[in-house]
Amino acid sequence: MIETHLLKLRARFEISPDEEAAIRAVISEVREFPADRVIVRAGEPLGFSSLLIDGMLCRFKDLRDGGRQITELHVAGDFADMHAYTLKRLDHNVMTLSACRMGIARHEDVKRLFQAHPRLHDIYWFGTNLDAAIDREWTLSLGRRDARGRTAHLFCELRERLAMIGMADETGYELPLTQTDIAECLGLTSVHVNRVLKELRENGIVEYRGGRVKILERAALERAAEFDPGYLYLQGPGEP
Amino acid sequence: MIETHLLKLRARFEISPDEEAAIRAVISEVREFPADRVIVRAGEPLGFSSLLIDGMLCRFKDLRDGGRQITELHVAGDFADMHAYTLKRLDHNVMTLSACRMGIARHEDVKRLFQAHPRLHDIYWFGTNLDAAIDREWTLSLGRRDARGRTAHLFCELRERLAMIGMADETGYELPLTQTDIAECLGLTSVHVNRVLKELRENGIVEYRGGRVKILERAALERAAEFDPGYLYLQGPGEP
DNA sequence: CGAAACGTTGAAAGGACTCAAGTAGAGTGG
DNA sequence: CCACTCTACTTGAGTCCTTTCAACGTTTCG
Numbered sequence: 001m002i003e004t005h006l007l008k009l010r011a012r013f014e015i016s017p018d019e020e021a022a023i024r025a026v027i028s029e030v031r032e033f034p035a036d037r038v039i040v041r042a043g044e045p046l047g048f049s050s051l052l053i054d055g056m057l058c059r060f061k062d063l064r065d066g067g068r069q070i071t072e073l074h075v076a077g078d079f080a081d082m083h084a085y086t087l088k089r090l091d092h093n094v095m096t097l098s099a100c101r102m103g104i105a106r107h108e109d110v111k112r113l114f115q116a117h118p119r120l121h122d123i124y125w126f127g128t129n130l131d132a133a134i135d136r137e138w139t140l141s142l143g144r145r146d147a148r149g150r151t152a153h154l155f156c157e158l159r160e161r162l163a164m165i166g167m168a169d170e171t172g173y174e175l176p177l178t179q180t181d182i183a184e185c186l187g188l189t190s191v192h193v194n195r196v197l198k199e200l201r202e203n204g205i206v207e208y209r210g211g212r213v214k215i216l217e218r219a220a221l222e223r224a225a226e227f228d229p230g231y232l233y234l235q236g237p238g239e240p
Numbered sequence: 241m242i243e244t245h246l247l248k249l250r251a252r253f254e255i256s257p258d259e260e261a262a263i264r265a266v267i268s269e270v271r272e273f274p275a276d277r278v279i280v281r282a283g284e285p286l287g288f289s290s291l292l293i294d295g296m297l298c299r300f301k302d303l304r305d306g307g308r309q310i311t312e313l314h315v316a317g318d319f320a321d322m323h324a325y326t327l328k329r330l331d332h333n334v335m336t337l338s339a340c341r342m343g344i345a346r347h348e349d350v351k352r353l354f355q356a357h358p359r360l361h362d363i364y365w366f367g368t369n370l371d372a373a374i375d376r377e378w379t380l381s382l383g384r385r386d387a388r389g390r391t392a393h394l395f396c397e398l399r400e401r402l403a404m405i406g407m408a409d410e411t412g413y414e415l416p417l418t419q420t421d422i423a424e425c426l427g428l429t430s431v432h433v434n435r436v437l438k439e440l441r442e443n444g445i446v447e448y449r450g451g452r453v454k455i456l457e458r459a460a461l462e463r464a465a466e467f468d469p470g471y472l473y474l475q476g477p478g479e480p
Numbered sequence: 481c482g483a484a485a486c487g488t489t490g491a492a493a494g495g496a497c498t499c500a501a502g503t504a505g506a507g508t509g510g
Numbered sequence: 511c512c513a514c515t516c517t518a519c520t521t522g523a524g525t526c527c528t529t530t531c532a533a534c535g536t537t538t539c540g
Contacts, residue, residue: 483539484537485539486538487536487537488535489535490531491530493528493530493531494529494530496527496528497525498526499525503518506516507515508516510512
């Protein structure tokens with residue numbers, strides 16, 4: 001059930017059977033949510049963190065005029081808000097983008113996990129720092145890439161992150177995002193995302209239709225994105 | 241020497257004399273750097289983290305065309321790269337913006353610190369999560385605020401962060417950034433930043449000249465920024 | 481005092497937005 | 511099984527914010 005999570009941990013760290021058992025035990029409950037449901041609101045006290053088992057969700061913030069910015073996307077196996085373990089209340093909202101199953105890890109149990117397995121304390125800290133590294137790359141995109149580059153970069157990043165859990169290959173992957181969702185990730189309007197997608201499609205680089213990203217020319221895509229996967233720490237920390 | 245750091249910790253957590261002594265002891269060395277010096281390069285293995293004692297520095301990433309994006313700003317008392325403790329190599333560069341003094345905390349010493357004082361483990365984790373929260377707010381700015389709003393927001397944020405260490409008051413604060421530096425924070429060109437600063441000055445909202453931010457109308461500034469300091473966790477985690 | 485970096489301003493171009501209208505597809509109910 | 515509705519997608523035309531390019535003013539400091 002948390003296989004995707006373990007897959008991701010083991011890509012970067014050795015996890016002993018003992019540690020694995022402890023991680024499994026910290027998930028005390030599983031909850032299901034339909035698509036487009038806000039499941040955590042900014043500012044609310046939060047006594048647990050949520051491991052995404054199935055589906056896709058995002059963290060987002062918004063402005064008074066209705067402008068919404070998605071700040072992080074999460075795929076199966078990600079902890080959506082492990083940072084709540086230290087922050088206790090979040091500065092952002094969390095929303096499902098597709099139907100999701102979430103494993104609940106209560107913070108008192110997480111604390112006991114770290115006391116019993118100090119290595120995992122640093123490993124989950126690494127996890128939140130990885131989220132931050134991804135957010136930094138998004139900051140670079142929003143600040144310095146144009147709409148085409150941003151779009152291409154998002155498709156590259158998601159390919160890597162999904163490939164890690166066996167949900168993407170060279171040809172593409174399923175992605176349950178509307179063009180509006182993509183626009184909210186990229187700081188664009190959905191109208192402009194539509195035009196960019198059209199251009200990428202007509203240039204034979206990548207095609208996004210019917211919830212599937214079809215990579216037509218991976219090299220060209222990564223060139224358009226100026227993609228360098230280093231920030232994803234695909235092999236974990238330490239000398240690469 | 242690390243008084244500003246302790247000031248910030250104590251605004252959010254109780255720190256015992258014992259813990260304070262341990263924190264002081266983890267700084268094994270102090271280094272000085274002139275302004276505009278890259279002190280950590282992306283990808284290099286890193287065996288220590290740097291506590292900024294004096295001055296201002298930034299983390300940044302860049303693209304091949306020379307476009308540079310500053311992803312975080314750091315003021316006195318901030319750990320510039322505590323996240324390197326888990327990441328071991330960084331996905332971004334670190335550069336001084338003014339002359340800086342940095343306290344060096346070797347990771348083996350940090351590890352011992354956390355073993356001896358488990359509370360501090362979570363407190364420093366909180367610290368990196370706070371960095372991430374700030375980065376998220378920047379993501380919102382870059383994605384959804386216009387140039388005027390972004391500029392105003394940056395001035396508001398820095399006022400709060402500097403006020404916390406006694407380096408800002410109602411009237412303003414010293415800021416050693418060029419207009420080009422500000423542009424690299426905000427995802428704009430320096431030419432446009434210049435125009436926006438002119439407008440904010442002529443509207444009697446805020447004035448930035450000669451390395452000093454002079455706040456003329458704080459309410460109007462915060463309104464222009466749509467500023468809500470919640471994301472800075474000024475009173476620490478827990479129920480606000 | 482002169483060079484270099486920083487700041488200021490104008491004019492023109494361009495990328496992304498807004499507004500508007502129309503198409504396509506999925507689900508609903510009669 | 512076919513209208514109906516709702517949401518998502520598509521396209522065009524015009525506008526606006528920000529960039530680009532270029533020149534000039536100002537400050538700093540060796």
